[in-house]
Amino acid sequence: MKDLIKSLAGVSAPAGAEQEVIRAIRARVEGVADEVYTDTLGNLYAIKKPAAGASSSVKTVLVAAHADEPGVTVVDIDDEGFLRIAPLGHLAAADLVGRRVRFVRSKILGVIYAEGDAKRNAVDFSQLFVDIAVSDQEEARKLVQIGDAAAFAYEMQEVTPRVLLGHALDNRVACAVAINLLASANVPFQLVVVFSVQQQVGSRGIQVAGYRINPDLAMVLDATPTGDTPKAKRLNLTMGSGVAIKALDAGMAVAPALVQHLIEVAEKAQIPYQIDVSPEAHTDAANLQIARSGIPTCGLSVPTRYLDTPSQMMHMDDVDAMGKLLQAWMASERLFDV
């Protein structure tokens, strides 16, 4: 599992430029899914058909994990060859100073820094630039165009054997859980796993995926903030205490019956869980539940420290709990009857 996460978490795939990570995921799911395809926006679908002999009125469950991450895009290249940038997704300018990024198209590395007179705790994007080690604009233009996208460029590392650190654990860990699910799933319904694009810029990918698949039930896998660091916001979650069952986020309130069902499944299978009330967190679930005439949607997340920084921290116990609860949930008798 850690190897799978590591292979996905090192890729730089900002919203709108996810091709590389989508290709990497595709290579992993082609052998285990019955059908694999992409759509207009770039979402990857991996479908597992129900076992032979299933009735024609077979139900569909959609499991979604976004594949993109936040990044930056080039808006200007100055005379000296420094790149000016704007954010793609939820990034704070102050968190970017001194960070390494990789450009998706040309693969080159750059370092983000702030203008000399910028105040460290009040930096805004107009004061940031990317240094790609060129001497002038002409040289820069050979490597980078306006509109090129870049994301953090850091390999996944282990703080301890059970604690991971990386720039895109949100949400490649969930992608890895979903890949494992496909590999092991043997279910009496149609399972559609969507590796969605553009979550960071308004959950655009999942919106069309929900419309296309129109499932009977949906589960969104993501990462969610914790409240267990010094003077953190008042949040319930702590790293390492179990998978987070979504009750509320910035975009939705999960139906109480769906939350209760997940809690019952977790308790029965003795899987550690926590309840996730994160009024400022955004996931694909909010946009998925409003597809067509509405889709019953719930969510599981890995409690994550330092979201939207290159140093996202997750505990493998929580990752394992997510995988187990997902499997147990899918195997539960009342799945479509909650």
Added chain:
Amino acid sequence: MLYDQALLRRLTEVTGGSGDEGGARQVLIEVAQSLADEISVDHLGSVTMRKNGEGLGRHPRVMLSAHLDEITLMVKKIDSGGFLRLAQVGGFDPRTLPGQEVTVFGREPLLGVIASKPPHLSTPEERKHSQPLDELYVDLGLAEDRVRALVRVGDRLTVRRNTIDLAGGRMSGKAMDNRASVTALVICLEELCRLRFGADVYAVASAQEEIGAIGAMTAAFRIKPDLAIAIDVCHGEMPGVEKDRVVPLGKGPVVTLGPRIHPSLYRRLLDTAKRHRLPYQLGLSQGATGTDADTLQVVAMGIPTALVSIPLRYMHTSVETIVFSDVQNAGLLLAHLIADLNSEFVEGLTCY
């Protein structure tokens, strides 16, 4: 009229937060049984009460949408000592919360109070500012282990409030936004039992308006109406607010014109009010109306949408105040609009 203040009082005193509308849904379904041809509940919790029109051929489909949900709060964290920290589900004004009694819907309903620091213990600076939600907490009077046994993160709570009658037909309580409009829906259905009409009516008590108007949107996708009318509340006249931002209470429902509103449907509502001598007031919106109308307009290939509003004072507090005659007149206006509809008008809605 069968459905009066007593229904509105009943609907406002039950609980039905966004995404958890069960309490209000139960009362509504019970009341609507005798008024609708079919009642259904969809995935997001909206109640659709269908009433079939008369006549052969294709009936125009009319969707009415009054949101069923009310603003509530959710337990975000249980702090040491057993004090509950809170998250919004829809947007209470936190300035109005300290000192309120609440019911926490834990394993059993629990009484609690939202704590407020005494003025004696507050600094002069603190006394000048209201506390944000993040600093407020609920005291259940229970030991921490009892709290943890009975309450969990994600449980809902709401302000405890009995609806009261004020002078002049005014009623005050929680959840007038938007049970006043749900009551208007019921009055409309009741009136339609007396009228002849050719349209199929889908009266939707929509779920989850306060967190994105998504119940109306998804219901409309399923119903595919030829036209839709949202019914919600708007700001009533009160001291300290400029007159051009509010409307008087008791002078009739407000019919709104603006970019989200279909101009012919707007005019039709005004004509209907005049023809049947029903009081009405005009409302103007420059863009988003903050109601189901905003999402209804752009469902699927687009829906001609209008908005009828009931004037209400003190929105998003537990003392929301309306005049019942505005509720009745909104219900009657909707019923007569439907009874007076014809296919020619409905087909003309796509002609500009």
